[in-house]
Every structure is written in structure tokens, then in C-alpha cells.
Amino acid sequence: MEKFSRPRFLNLLQISFPATAILSILHRISGVVLTLYLPLSLVLFERSLLSADSFQQLPQLWDVLLVRLLVVAGLWALSHHMISGVRILLLDFGVGIAGEDAQRSAYVVAGASISTLLWILWGLV
Amino acid sequence: MFVLTGMRAWVVQRFSAIVLLLVVPWLFISSPQINTMNYEEWRLWVSGGFNPPLIMGGFTALLFHLWVGIRDVLLDYVRHRLLRLLLLGSVAVLLFWLGLWLALILLRAL
Numbered sequence: 416m417e418k419f420s421r422p423r424f425l426n427l428l429q430i431s432f433p434a435t436a437i438l439s440i441l442h443r444i445s446g447v448v449l450t451l452y453l454p455l456s457l458v459l460f461e462r463s464l465l466s467a468d469s470f471q472q473l474p475q476l477w478d479v480l481l482v483r484l485l486v487v488a489g490l491w492a493l494s495h496h497m498i499s500g501v502r503i504l505l506l507d508f509g510v511g512i513a514g515e516d517a518q519r520s521a522y523v524v525a526g527a528s529i530s531t532l533l534w535i536l537w538g539l540v
Numbered sequence: 541m542f543v544l545t546g547m548r549a550w551v552v553q554r555f556s557a558i559v560l561l562l563v564v565p566w567l568f569i570s571s572p573q574i575n576t577m578n579y580e581e582w583r584l585w586v587s588g589g590f591n592p593p594l595i596m597g598g599f600t601a602l603l604f605h606l607w608v609g610i611r612d613v614l615l616d617y618v619r620h621r622l623l624r625l626l627l628l629g630s631v632a633v634l635l636f637w638l639g640l641w642l643a644l645i646l647l648r649a650l
Binding site for chain 2: 443446447450453454457460461463464465466467470471493497500501503504507
């Protein structure tokens with residue numbers, strides 16, 4: 416790429432990101448996080464169905480603070496990924512892509528995501 | 541080798557997203573209350589009616605969605621060709637294995 420001597424500036428700490436860009440990277444991060452949760456969820460799902468005994472052992476996990484934090488983080492990642500996914504699908508169909516709309520809907524998604532986090536915390540803690 | 545690329549990957553990602561947006565909230569809403577349910581009630585819900593094919597179908601959509609998503613991430617960040625190929629291959633095997641695992645769990649619950 417060096418043959419094009421264009422200026423390049425890639426200092427991530429100094430580039431100012433619009434809300435849409437931040438939302439885009441959060442969609443990716445939440446997606447990767449959810450992927451990591453998947454094998455763990457299958458282990459829990461399997462144990463919940465194996466026998467009445469293994470089913471009854473599961474609530475004990477809830478006493479561990481780390482487990483609670485992981486559940487909250489997982490549910491938040493899921494809800495955030497779904498909400499911002501809806502926005503992406505709408506953008507694909509041309510809804511809200513014109514002018515400032517994409518920027519505005521990014522703030523709506525951010526607000527909705529934070530609201531669901533509060534909802535999750537309210538429901539679980 | 542079966543790899544989704546270009547427009548087809550894009551369509552699969554969007555289509556599976558729509559399936560998941562319908563199936564995941566539905567499963568959350570229709571499942572028994574987590575703090576009051578017992579083992580028998582839970583097992584009956586998982587194995588009853590259309591739920592086994594619904595769960596398996598949703599999970600299959602999820603695996604396709606994951607494949608396109610992880611593929612995109614790996615293509616963006618892993619520059620080394622052999623390592624990239626190795627990672628893509630491992631992910632494909634892993635996803636396939638997760639699908640088989642869920643099928644076994646559901647069959648045993650029937």
C-alpha cells in the first residue's frame with residue numbers, strides 16, 4: 416500500500432468516533448461475547464434436563480456473585496445485540512438511513528440498551 | 541469446502557437474524573417462570589409440542605448466524621493466511637459439534 420503516499424492517521428485514541436461507529440463496534444463485541452457464552456449455556460441446558468437432581472443443583476450457582484455478574488452481562492449483551500440488530504436490519508431496508516436519521520437512531524438504540532440493562536438489574540438483583 | 545461468501549453470506553446473516561428475532565423472544569416468553577418451575581414442568585416444556593423442532597431450528601439459525609459473524613471478525617483481524625484458515629476450520633468444526641450436542645440433549649429429553 417506504500418505506493419500511494421496518502422496521509423494516514425490511525426491513532427484510535429485520537430480519532431473521534433460518531434455514535435454510529437461506536438454502536439457498530441459494540442454490535443461486534445456483544446456478538447463475540449455471546450459466542451463465548453454459547454458452550455457454557457449448552458452445559459447448563461444439558462444439566463437442567465439430565466435429571467431432577469442435576470436440575471435442583473443449578474440454583475446454587477446463583478449464590479456465586481461472579482455467576483450473577485456473568486448472567487447480567489450475558490443478558491445485556493443479548494438484548495443489546497438484538498436491539499442494535501433491529502436497527503441494522505432497518506438500515507438494510509432503507510429505513511432511517513437518510514441524513515441525520517442514522518445518527519439519531521443510534522442514540523435511540525443506546526438509550527434502549529441502557530434501559531434494558533436497568534430492567535435486567537431491577538429484575539434480577 | 542463449503543464457505544459462505546459475499547452476497548450469500550450477507551443474506552444468510554440477515555435471514556438468520558430475522559428468524560432469531562422471532563424465535564428467541566418467543567422462547568423467553570413461552571417458557572415457564574424460572575423461579576417457580578420444577579424439573580418435570582421444565583422437561584415437559586422443552587420436549588412438548590413444537591418446542592423441540594423450534595429450539596433446534598432456532599439453534600441452527602444461530603449457528604449459521606455465528607458462522608458469518610465469526611468469519612467476518614476473523615477475516616478482519618487475522619492477517620496470517622494459514623492461521624486464518626486454521627481458525628476458520630476449527631470454528632466450523634466447533635459449530636457443527638455444538639449443533640450435534642444440542643440435538644442429543646433434545647433427543648434425550650423427549
